[in-house]
Amino acid sequence: MWTRKASFTFTGGIALILIGMMITNNQMMILGLTLITFIVVNSWVSGHGDIEVQRTLSADNLYKGDDLYVELLVTNRSNRRTQLLDVYDNIPHEMKLRSGLNQMRLNLRPGESARIRYVLRCPLRGHYSIGPVSLRVRNTFNLGVEDMYVDHHSDIVIFPQIKEVEEAFLRSRTPKMYTGATTLRTPGQGSEFYSLREYVPGDPFKNINWKAFARTGDLMVNEKCRDAVTDLYILLDSRDVARIGTVLKNPLEMGTVSAASLAAFFLKRRDSVALGIYGDGLAYLPPDTGDKQYFKILSSLAGVKPEGSMPLQAVTNSLSGRFSRGSPVFVISSCEGDGTVPAAVRDLVGRGHEVTVLSPSSIDFERLVSRIPRMSYEVLKLERQNRLTTLAGSGAQVIDWMPDMDLSQAIMQVRGF
Amino acid sequence: MAAERSRNFKRIGLQFAFWAVLSLLLLTILQNFINISQTDQLSAYDDGWDDMSAFREDIKAMGVETKSLVSSPLLLADIEDPRNTTFIIAGVERDTLSFPQFDEDGFITIATEDGYSPSEVDAIVEFVGNGGTVIVLEDFGYAGSIGEAYGVRYSGYQLYDTNYVAELDYNYIWMCVQASPCGMNGTELDPATIEEHERWSSEVGEHPCAELDGQSMTLNEAGVCSHHWVKSAGDLGRIEYNATYTMLLNNVTGLEIVPGVRGALKDVNVRAITSNQATVDVNGDGELWVSNEQTSETPDLWGQFNLSIEACASTNCDPDEGGRVFFIADGSALINAIYDYEGFNAGEYGKTDKFIPANDNRKWALDVIAESLMSTIEGEEGQPAENAMVIFDESRHPQNALLADSYNTVYFLLVYFTGEGLAMLALFVVLFITFEAVLLKKRDPEPWRHVFSIIYYGFGDANRYTYYAKTEKIRQVFLSKVRNQNGLTVEEFHAMSAKELVGLIQDPVLAKFAIEPGKYSLEQSVALVKRIKAWGRR
Incomplete structure (x- = not known):
């Protein structure tokens, strides 16, 4: 594609030639011809976009608010110089460029490489993709421009933030119910030692007590106490x-943060955690323990979007x-x-x-973006209070979570209404 | 959805119709200009039997430069020495286009083109006015506009004469360049009826080669009169000038001097005429029906018609006193087959079963060139002038290749639009608009820039705000609070009497609000809401 400069030069050249012909002025015609020749010769000397791109990310998974370090290695694969080549790494608009630049103007010799480094701040959870890499080839005098791209993508998942809630659970009434993994005095899968017994085929080698074997000459294996865990x-x-x-303060964002934090807290205590997300439909992750479950929960929460109107009763009926x-249930909803x-x-x-309702105060979130008349706001608040009182009256622990309140603060405010 | 689809179809249909009509119009216009011919004839640069390469070679052999004009005769205005230039138009095979023009009074006139646009005719007239010589060889084509400029008209109908070449056919007729018609003796021209050229044989306007008649010289010294040179001994020879011209024409038309019209040159003379028994096939049916009066039964004409007209600036037709135009009523008078009849008969232009008789076409043509381009400097008699040049007009010959014809057309348009008044204005306007369009529309690609954007607002239903300010809604919320505060079910609460409710509320203002529905002002409602908020905390 011609640039504006080239178009001007060309039309100017044509105009000079024609006007030169009109007024029989040879100098004018020669000048016009020179401009046209300049354009033509310049079009022969063009660059290329035959390059190889390799992107390296500091992590594939991040927590909301973390920084991502990106390095782009650009290599000229051709036997010619690239001429002026603009390289631009397309990044999602939800990510903020914290340092460095995601673009560079290069002029690479054959086989030469260049690195583009930049740091991104990821303020929103979600599944994102970095790329493709856009290229803009310019010729020497910037008369011609050609856009192309290298279809190179890097996927990244931004998990919700994990808030520290242990202190809150210790100080509030809520954590008393959940004591984490407790040992039962029966053999099974667990962490604490129960007894020694003779080896039977099929026992894993890692359980062999080599000291006992050295002492007795018989293969002995360690038996562990079975851990009892709470399903949450x-x-x-x-x-x-x-x-x-707002984009950062809304019931869903706060809900995902609290769900992730609670899951992290309980999984750390080796409890089993299940997650049900309802909106357009119901997505259910059965209870499980360990890092894998933790990763699954975070991945699910990363992709949550506000949509649908599924009632809670439909969820509880189903699940x-x-x-x-007797297992505890956390309901995170504005109700x-x-x-x-x-x-x-x-x-x-x-x-x-044991039901705990963690309820972000939606009317207060709404107040952040809308001008609600004072009286309407008070009545809406009263109605919300009534709703929460009803829930407390049903036997649930209810947490009224205000927008400017930390999760731990909110948990400590558990009360019966 | 269906309406949108229908709109889309209409839009696409309209666009299709627009482009189709535009393409048709363009094709129609282009057809007028790009007219690829099956035959490539009358070109001085091709050596077919129907081209004019032999004539051009002879001119070159005289030491005269030859050129072709493929765009437009508008370029004649740029000729530096018109006096020593001869412009040859042989066959005007296609029409032209022209913009309306400003006439001398400043009005816009729309011309009906006939081969050459008014500006091109003006350029030719100016060229002739500056001493140039033009030879127009044409029969049924588009030379009308040039003829009109000099008060000459081409009849455009085929002419037959009794002076035809019997061994060929009646399409080949003899033209004797003399004042009175020549005649036939049987199937041959009667030598007794052949006379000399009226002007070239007279003292006024004598041909310059006549002055060298009888002089002994070498062929090189003979220069532009070399076709009259007859070898005598060694390199020497003698000029033998003879002013009789029996020219052979093929498929001719008639010429007439338009009565009462004063052309650009004041001296217009007929140089050759047919016999008295010539006929013109007016209706073109190939049959000749003539009588004393032209009627629908006898539409054709008979009598004596002009075959050659000469228009000069002065009576003696001296090139130094102004230009000349020679009109011949046949476009093919100088084709190789006739001009170089010996070569043609010998098969140099391809095998032939026709035998072209000896003729003076070559002599006449070269004598016109000699008269026009001979140097007038003393001591250079017979030699061509320093800037002597012959230009062949190829701009009105359709080419048999698309590329060549397109080139000619583009070149023509270029010259036309940079050479003619209103076309120049149109071109200037187009250039201006193009510049403006480039200025306004042409944009460089936007520079890349990362925009961090997470602006998002999730609004609630603002319509409910007014609803929540209504007294009934406030009462409902208050009663729900009372019920919740006292741990009552909905049924229990509804079963309560008013007195019991008042007892539960324990606030006369709120109790009245709960029991007695009424209208409350905004201030009262605000006060009530504050009271409800505080209620139950005690």
Whole structure:
């Protein structure tokens, strides 16, 4: 594609030739011809975009708010110089360029390489892709430009932030129920020593007690106490109403942070954590322990979007049969626009579950973006208070979570209403 | 959805129709200009039997430069020495285009083109006015506009004469360049009826080669009169000038001097005429029906017609006193087959079963060139002038190759648009608009820039704000609070009497608000909400 300069030069050249012909002025015609010749000769001396690109990321998974270090290695594969070559690494607009630049103007010799380094801040959770790499080839006098791209992508997942909640659980009424993994005095999979027994085929070698073998001459294996773990269920509301607020402060964002933090806390204690996300439909992750489960939960939370209007009762009706008896259930919902919440909570409590409702105050989030008349706001707040009181009356522990409140602060404010 | 699809179809249909009509119009216009001919004839640069290479070779042999004009006669205005230039138009095989023009009074006139646009005719007239010589060889083509400029008209109908070449056919007729018509003796021209050229044989306007008649010289010294040179001994020879011209023409038309029209040159003379028994096939049916009066039964004409007209600036037709135009009523008078009849009969231009008789076409043509281009400097008699040049007009010959014809057309348009008044204005306007378009529309590709953008607002339903300010809604919220505060079910609460409710509320203002629906002002509502908020904390 010609640049503006080239178009001007060309039309100017043509105009000079024609006007020169009109007024029979040879100098003018020669000048015009010179301009046209300049364009033609310049078009022969063009660069190319035959380059190889390799992108290296500091991590494939990050937590919201973390920095990502990116390095782009650009190598000229051709036997010719690239001439002026603009390289631009396309990055999602949700990421902020913290240092360095994601573009560079290069003029690479054959086989020569260049590195582009930059740092991105990732303020939003989600699944993102960096790339493709856009190239803009210019010729020497910037008369011709050609855009192309190298289809090279790097996928990255930004997990919700993990907040420290241990202190809050120790100081509030809530954590008393959840004591983490406790040992039972029966043999099984666990962490604490139970007894020694003779080796039987099929026992893993790592369990062989070599000292006992040296002492007795018989193969002996260690038996462990079986750990009893608590199954914890987290139900996250991702309905459309959960989007109310700003991009960083809305019920869904706070919900994902709290779900991730709770999951991290309980998984660290070797409890089993299950996650149910409801909105457009229900996505359920059965209870499990360990890092794998942790990763699964974070990945699920990273991709949550506010959509749909599934009621909580539909979720509990579907899942309560799978819940372990007496296990604690965390419901993270603003409880806005869902009249089935009291009945669903009542049902769960009735089944013997310890229910904690963590409710981001949606009306206060709404107040961040909308000018709500004072009286309407007060009445809406009163109605929300009534709703939470009803839930508390059903036997649930209710946390009214205000936008400017940390998760740990909110947990410490557990009260019965 | 269906309406949108229908709109789309209409839009696409309209666009298609627009481009189709535009393409048709363009094709129609282009067809007028790019007219690829199946035959490539009358070109001085091709050596077919119907081309004029022999004539050009003879001119070159005289030491005269030859050139071709493929674009437009507008370029004649740039000729530096018109006096020593001869412009040859042989066959005007296609029409031209022209913009309306400003006439002398400043009005815009729309010309009906006939081969050459008014500006091109003006350029030719100016060229002749500056001493140039033009030979127009044409029959049924588009030389009308040039003829009109000099008060000459081509009839455009085929002419037959009794002076035809019997061994060929009646399309080949003899033209004797003399004042009175020549005649036939049987199937041959009667030598007794052949006379000399009226002007070239007279004292006024005598041909310059006549002055060298009888002089002994070498062939090189004979120069532009070398075709009259007859070898005598060694390198020497003698000029033998003879002013009789019996020219052979093929498929001719008639010429007439338009009565009452004063052309660009004041001295217009007929140089050759047919016999008295010539006929013109007016309706072109190939049959000749003539009588004393032209009627629908006898549409054709008979009598004596002009075959050659000469227009000069002065009576003696001296090139130094102004230019000349020679009109011949046949476009093929100088083709190789006739001009170089010996070569043609010998098969130099391809095998032939026709035998072209000896003729003076070559002599006449070269004598015109000699008269026009001979140097007038004393001591250089017979030699061509320093800037002597012959230009062949190739701009009106369709080419038999698309590329060649396109080149000619583009070149023509280029010359036309940079050489003619209104076309120049149009071109200037187009250039101006193009510059403006480039200035306004042409944009460089946007520089790349990363834009960090996470601006997002999730708004709630603002319509509900007014609803929540209504008294009924406030009452409903208050009663729910009372019920919740006292741990009552909905049924229990509804079963309560008013007195019991008042007892639960324990606030006369709120109790009245709960029991007695009424209208409350904004201030009252605000006060009530504050009271409700505080209620239950005690």
